[in-house]
């Protein structure tokens with residue numbers, strides 16, 4: 136049974152994943168590149184938008200419980216502290232060279248029996264783990280944002296991931312009240328292919344002038360019961376992120392339906408990168424300009 140875990144990268148996803156682990160009683164080590172980033176992340180886990188304070192306000196947990204959960208969290212910039220971790224998940228930015236470097240540092244520092252997971256949204260796990268020597272312990276564990284709220288975990292197995300690893304991570308996900316679904320390794324897995332093609336198709340229909348942005352969002356929400364329309368969702372994911380995902384899926388699969396449409400590129404090049412993320416360098420999202 137896994138008891139000691141580590142999360143690499145204390146951004147949006149790393150914070151959410153750590154919060155779920157500490158609430159479930161796991162001894163959780165959170166690693167990032169600077170003490171300042173880590174202190175901010177710790178504060179956010181305690182008191183941020185989706186942090187534990189929100190649960191105190193809602194009456195789901197007490198202030199006392201919040202303190203106990205926070206004691207399960209330690210922070211460090213030192214990968215050497217991974218030496219006693221049984222499970223490690225990386226949640227660093229979606230940059231291939233960075234992921235490769237981080238995966239190598241993880242394997243160098245953890246015990247031989249520990250599991251190495253990646254929270255990538257779509258890069259093939261086999262590629263991220265290209266330098267991992269023991270590939271039987273490598274797995275994709277794709278969480279959804281916000282991690283404390285969303286129930287799904289997409290587990291991605293490569294041809295070399297062992298049954299033991301898959302079962303251990305299924306058990307881990309279940310223990311945290313999540314619903315794991317196991318899929319095969321493929322660029323974009325299931326969920327990223329699905330959501331990306333749906334968003335691109337919405338953009339194509341919008342470009343054809345079939346309906347306006349507000350009306351498309353309205354139709355998708357009221358007609359199909361989706362919590363967000365495609366334009367709202369793109370703004371949340373980040374338009375630059377969506378463009379990067381499209382470029383990656385097209386380059387890996389040759390599927391032209393995945394190519395970022397010109398209108399999306401125009402938005403990104405003009406500085407509109409979405410609005411829901413804390414994007415300091417974004418002018419806003421689809422609803423902040425009427426030029427496109």
Ligand SMILES: NC(=O)c1ccc[n+]([C@@H]2O[C@H](COP(=O)([O-])OP(=O)(O)OC[C@H]3O[C@@H](n4cnc5c(N)ncnc54)[C@H](O)[C@@H]3O)[C@@H](O)[C@H]2O)c1
Pocket residue numbers: 143144145146147148149166167168172225226227228229233237254255256257277278279280372
């Ligand atoms: N944001 C989402 O909605 C979402 C959803 C599912 C999966 N993901 C995936 O999760 C991963 C992380 O995304 P995010 O949105 O949390 O990113 P983010 O930019 O918010 O956070 C990344 C963190 O990693 C840290 N970092 C950078 N280099 C590092 C290193 N060498 N060692 C340790 N930490 C390092 C950064 O300082 C930052 O705090 C990506 O692979 C992304 O595709 C994101």
